[in-house]
Amino acid sequence: MKLFVIGATGRTGEEIVQQALARGYHVTAFVRSPEAVTMRHERLGVLEGNVTDEEQLSGAMRNHDAVVSALGPRRVFKPSSLLHDSALATIRAMQRSGVRRLVVLSAAAHFPGIPNRIVSFILRNHMRDSLAMEKVVQDSGLDWTIARPPRLTQEQYATYRSREGAAPRRGFSISRKAVAAFMLDAIEQEKYFQKIAGIAK
Ligand SMILES: NC(=O)c1ccc[n+]([C@@H]2O[C@H](COP(=O)([O-])OP(=O)(O)OC[C@H]3O[C@@H](n4cnc5c(N)ncnc54)[C@H](OP(=O)(O)O)[C@@H]3O)[C@@H](O)[C@H]2O)c1
Incomplete structure (x- = not known):
């Protein structure tokens, strides 16, 4: 498996890489x-x-089997279209380079x-971007999976x-390690192809 990781320097991204x-x-x-990648392998x-x-x-993702993104804005309260814009560029790049799994x-x-609804209101700028990201992923025609975790620990x-x-019942948090494990499992199994998955502890 040759994996292309976006957001690899983040807390979830580092877990995915490891x-x-x-x-x-x-x-x-x-x-x-x-220089933010300290891991060597x-x-x-x-x-x-x-x-x-x-x-x-x-150009960069040619010959990869799958793409995983754990991207997140460093400032969640500021208006941003980072997640949407990155998803759109990633999907178009995948379509051009023949990579299907996202x-x-x-x-x-x-x-x-x-x-x-309360969380969505407080984090409305981030949530708007995240929902726009989900929409382009769902419309992509690729073998996508959207992971929706609650609070990360x-x-x-x-x-x-x-x-x-x-969402799994009474699932109020999840570790970033577990999110990474789910995202890698989702690549390996077809269970959540073209599906939104709620995940929790
Ligand atoms: N925190 C929570 O409780 C929670 C709950 C549910 C869902 N989530 C979602 O989980 C995601 C990841 O969370 P996390 O805590 O693992 O994130 P994180 O540690 O803040 O990492 C964010 C990653 O995105 C990258 N990034 C940010 N802005 C960028 C830009 N303009 N260009 C390129 N890369 C950029 C960062 O790169 P740099 O290292 O270069 O900055 C980093 O790799 C978030 O999108 C969030 O919506 C979080």
Whole structure:
């Protein structure tokens, strides 16, 4: 498996890279600041680029089997179209370079329910971008999976519960390790192809 990772320098992204290497994958981390990647591994390649640039992405992702994005804005309260713009460029790049498998990180706050509506209101700029990202992914025609976790933690477990189209019951948080494990499992299994998955502890 040759995996292309966007957001590899983030807290979830680093887990994805580590676990993918542990599974024996070849990993390409596509990052804006290569110096931020401190990990060294013979199967890890680091490429510098702009995550919203279709041209750069398509050249870089040729010959990969799957793309995973754990991108997130560093300032969640500011208006941004980073997630949407990156997803659109990534999808077009995948279509050009013949890569079909895409797993992206979204948020459980998009599920119905009053607590989710409150979170969505507080984080409205980020949530608007994240929903726009989901829409372009769903319209892509690729073998996509959208992972919607609740609050992310730095706990050490890597197990999770998952549910198609809904949040697992009483799932209020999940570790970034477990999110990474789900996203890699989603690449390997066809269970969540073209599906939104709610995941939680
Ligand atoms: N925090 C939560 O409780 C929570 C809950 C549910 C869902 N989520 C979702 O999970 C996602 C990831 O969370 P996280 O905590 O793992 O993220 P994080 O640690 O903040 O990492 C964000 C990643 O995105 C990259 N990035 C940000 N802006 C960029 C830009 N303009 N160009 C290129 N790369 C950029 C960062 O790169 P640099 O290192 O170069 O900055 C980093 O790799 C978020 O999108 C969030 O919506 C979070």
